Amino acid sequence: xxxxxxxxxxxxxxxxxxxxxxxxxxxxxxxxxxxxxxxxxxxxxxxxxxxxxxxxxxxxxxxxxxxxxxxxxxxxxxxxxxxxxxxxxxxxxxxxxxxxxxxxxxxxxxxxxxxxxxxxxxxxxxxxxxxxxxxxxxxxxxxxxxxxxxxxxxxxxxxxxxxxxxxxxxxxxxxxxxxxxxxxxxxxxxxxxxxxxxxxxxxxxxxxxxxxxxxxxxxxxxxxxxxxxxxxxxxxxxxxxxxxxxxxxxxxxxxxxxxxxxxxxxxxxxxxxxxxxxxxxxxxxxxxxxxxxxxxxxxxxxxxxxxxxxxxxxxxxxxxxxxxxxxxxxxxxxxxxxxxxxxxxxxxxxxxxxxxxxxxxxxxxxxxxxxxxxxxxxxxxxxxxxxxxxxxxxxxxxxxxxxxxxxxxxxxxxxxxxxxxxxxxxxxxxxxxxxxxxxxxxxxxxxxxxxxxxxxxxxxxxxxxxxxxxxxxxxxxxxxxxxxxxxxxxxxxxxxx
Ligand code: BES
Ligand code: MN
Ligand code: ZN
Numbered sequence: 252x253x254x255x256x257x258x259x260x261x262x263x264x265x266x267x268x269x270x271x272x273x274x275x276x277x278x279x280x281x282x283x284x285x286x287x288x289x290x291x292x293x294x295x296x297x298x299x300x301x302x303x304x305x306x307x308x309x310x311x312x313x314x315x316x317x318x319x320x321x322x323x324x325x326x327x328x329x330x331x332x333x334x335x336x337x338x339x340x341x342x343x344x345x346x347x348x349x350x351x352x353x354x355x356x357x358x359x360x361x362x363x364x365x366x367x368x369x370x371x372x373x374x375x376x377x378x379x380x381x382x383x384x385x386x387x388x389x390x391x392x393x394x395x396x397x398x399x400x401x402x403x404x405x406x407x408x409x410x411x412x413x414x415x416x417x418x419x420x421x422x423x424x425x426x427x428x429x430x431x432x433x434x435x436x437x438x439x440x441x442x443x444x445x446x447x448x449x450x451x452x453x454x455x456x457x458x459x460x461x462x463x464x465x466x467x468x469x470x471x472x473x474x475x476x477x478x479x480x481x482x483x484x485x486x487x488x489x490x491x492x493x494x495x496x497x498x499x500x501x502x503x504x505x506x507x508x509x510x511x512x513x514x515x516x517x518x519x520x521x522x523x524x525x526x527x528x529x530x531x532x533x534x535x536x537x538x539x540x541x542x543x544x545x546x547x548x549x550x551x552x553x554x555x556x557x558x559x560x561x562x563x564x565x566x567x568x569x570x571x572x573x574x575x576x577x578x579x580x581x582x583x584x585x586x587x588x589x590x591x592x593x594x595x596x597x598x599x600x601x602x603x604x605x606x607x608x609x610x611x612x613x614x615x616x617x618x619x620x621x622x623x624x625x626x627x628x629x630x631x632x633x634x635x636x637x638x639x640x641x642x643x644x645x646x647x648x649x650x651x652x653x654x655x656x657x658x659x660x661x662x663x664x665x666x667x668x669x670x671x672x673x674x675x676x677x678x679x680x681x682x683x684x685x686x687x688x689x690x691x692x693x694x695x696x697x698x699x700x701x702x703x704x705x706x707x708x709x710x711x712x713x714x715x716x717x718x719x720x721x722x723x724x725x726x727x728x729x730x731x732x733x734x735x736x737x738x739x740x741x742x743x744x745x746x747x748x
Pocket of ligand 1: 511513529586588589590591615616617618619675676677683706707
């Protein structure tokens, strides 16, 4: 059974060599519109094709190192980390076509060398990702060789940013592996196994996993209800990271529905197979914890992942059934396909109980978010302006965009039950994404909390560096948030980035 991840490990180096000495299979340089090619490339065969329009590629044949790719970056004043990620992804794909295994990127000029370097690393590693462990090898049509190394021709000062970016992008690729794995492999037990691996790799990380009986004994009624229809054992996974932070303990919660059929409120079959990725929030949270620990950030984390299948069966929860959540509130389950909020409700309460002082949850929660925001922005819903602003800022930095939607007492009215405190789905599907957020808010008390609905961004995002499949959305965002918290502690003075 495949267990460990198989995403290509790209070596990243920073070197002060000049272009002719780069010594890689393929040299890559960016070109801003209307500017000159760097010395060593100007005048090379093919140079006239490189105009600098954003995303335009031109292959040059300078005397040394032999082959060079020029990637258009557009106007200089529009240059940012996102353009670096996109440019690097285009170059990585071209490298595959050219069967180049080592790349050297001459750092383009920008206002922020570290951010540009990080973007190049991120874009290269994410674009090099493939999920082919279940595919046979066709000797007549071998896949392009993996990219083995990326050398940044850049000042040494960008080395720390490049290394952080490497760790984060590798973690994001591991999250994509978890997303892509089919539900008969990526079960709740598999996710728990991955959490145990993460804890085993670092002394500062500890893990605790509750199984079906312990979940029932603790009266986590939401997770009990959703998992009662499947024979696959549910798991409530808790990872803690003690990084010696001086700020508030950050709680991370990720929806871990390893397959969502909808239950008795069965989904139509057309795209049901995509629901193997209904654990994308869990994947992002687990691998973000791994990355934060690997980076040794000075923060304290408690991550809670409720993991289960949602299946129809003779033991499954039925529409109209009333359950009692972990915090004592009762819920009429009017639609068994609105299962995510039921398991998250218990996980949020548990995270607060375990000491989370501010919480961010990631969940593929509503189809409605696809209608509202497509795959460009995730929806952000929060009871705390400060935390919401931090999430928006981190999202802007990493390119995992998030747009805030409002909470309002009128939405709260929609979530009231007819025979119980709450209902998990309203008769009219008004404001589906906000409804779900309003429901979750009932389970965090006064704790600052931000909910990120990633149903539109977790796959099919279509960015150059993530493609159409699993995107790993949220891993870099969560690490960036944690970096923001870590910077506030007293250790910030000794932190070089
Ligand atoms: N996992 C789905 C949401 C989803 C839909 C994710 C499409 C990714 C792509 C969630 O459990 C769900 O089924 N939500 C329902 C809620 C409704 C019944 C109130 C939905 O959005 O239709
Ligand atoms: Mn569902
Ligand atoms: Zn779901």
